[in-house]
Amino acid sequence: MQKLFSILCLIVFSSCTTMHFRSNQSIPVSFEGNPNHQKEVTIEGTRSFYFWGVDPDYQEVFIDEEVRKAGYDGISKVIIYEPKNPQDQLISWLTFGLYMPRGFVITGFTTGNMIPEDLQDTAPQSNPMDTDTVKIEPTDDLE
Numbered sequence: 001m002q003k004l005f006s007i008l009c010l011i012v013f014s015s016c017t018t019m020h021f022r023s024n025q026s027i028p029v030s031f032e033g034n035p036n037h038q039k040e041v042t043i044e045g046t047r048s049f050y051f052w053g054v055d056p057d058y059q060e061v062f063i064d065e066e067v068r069k070a071g072y073d074g075i076s077k078v079i080i081y082e083p084k085n086p087q088d089q090l091i092s093w094l095t096f097g098l099y100m101p102r103g104f105v106i107t108g109f110t111t112g113n114m115i116p117e118d119l120q121d122t123a124p125q126s127n128p129m130d131t132d133t134v135k136i137e138p139t140d141d142l143e
Helices: 002-014 065-070 086-094
Strands: 019-022 041-048 059-062 076-081 101-112 132-135
Touching: 002 086, 019 101, 041 059, 041 065, 065 101, 086 101
Parallel strands: 019 059, 041 132
Antiparallel strands: 041 101, 076 101
């Protein structure tokens, strides 16, 4: 029994959630500013981890695919962060780490030009202010 407890503790304390942010260059993504990009956008998303972050080892988030899903043709001055959402932490605690959702936020500037609907997966929500916020539902793409 003590060996089982030791193995379980080792898994719990050595596991972690890792997200790799990448680009497959399907649309322009830049950390530098672009003078043509004047509209600020915010794209939120989540990825799911299981068994204290052991499965999957890591999640790949393709920035350009997320921007394309939001309906934009490019983004510059990209800032990516992973906020500590109290709701996600509560779910992790209530499931004893068996399910661990992790969120991310991508902010940046774009021209505001929307790509044609036949090329995008989801249309962005309209926002009366100059900043658009688009909520992207989690996916379980394990390739």
